[in-house]
Amino acid sequence: MTLMAAILHDTIEDTDTTPEELGAVFGTEVRDLVLELTDDKRLPKADRKRLQVEHAPLSSAKAKLVKLGDKIANVRDVATTPPADWSLARRRDYLDWTTQVVAGCRGTNAELERYYDEVLASAQAALEA
Numbered sequence: 189m190t191l192m193a194a195i196l197h198d199t200i201e202d203t204d205t206t207p208e209e210l211g212a213v214f215g216t217e218v219r220d221l222v223l224e225l226t227d228d229k230r231l232p233k234a235d236r237k238r239l240q241v242e243h244a245p246l247s248s249a250k251a252k253l254v255k256l257g258d259k260i261a262n263v264r265d266v267a268t269t270p271p272a273d274w275s276l277a278r279r280r281d282y283l284d285w286t287t288q289v290v291a292g293c294r295g296t297n298a299e300l301e302r303y304y305d306e307v308l309a310s311a312q313a314a315l316e317a
Contacts (some may be wrong), residue, residue: 189215189221189252190253190315192218193221193222194253194257194258195275195280196218197222197226197258199222199224200222200223201227207219207222207223210222213234221248221251221268224247224251225254225255225288234288240289241285241288242290242292243287244291244292244293245290245292245293246294252292253291253296253300255290255291256296256301257300258301258303259289259304260303262282262286263304263307263308264311266282266309266311267279267311267314268314279315282313283308283311287308
């Protein structure tokens, strides 16, 4: 269930899929976990980012695992294949923001947290090179 939600975690915010459709296909547990991870795209981006930081410590253990995995993948991408229009400053800001989100997920999975730290250090070094 957690792996399915990890794969689907951006589905509701990035597609026209409704929670009801997601639940009908993947079940209510997956739907509820995806909803827990879904940003409200009606809010300004700064508010969504702030809410991710604020909600991370309050999230379920499964949601924290998905968040850790997502931030690992995103940090790696920002270091190696960032969006073409992202400046170096924006990339650094993004890495800093992920540390705030991940801080709220700590204590969930030591191995994933250690791996995030390694990926972050590598990304920061790449941006400084």
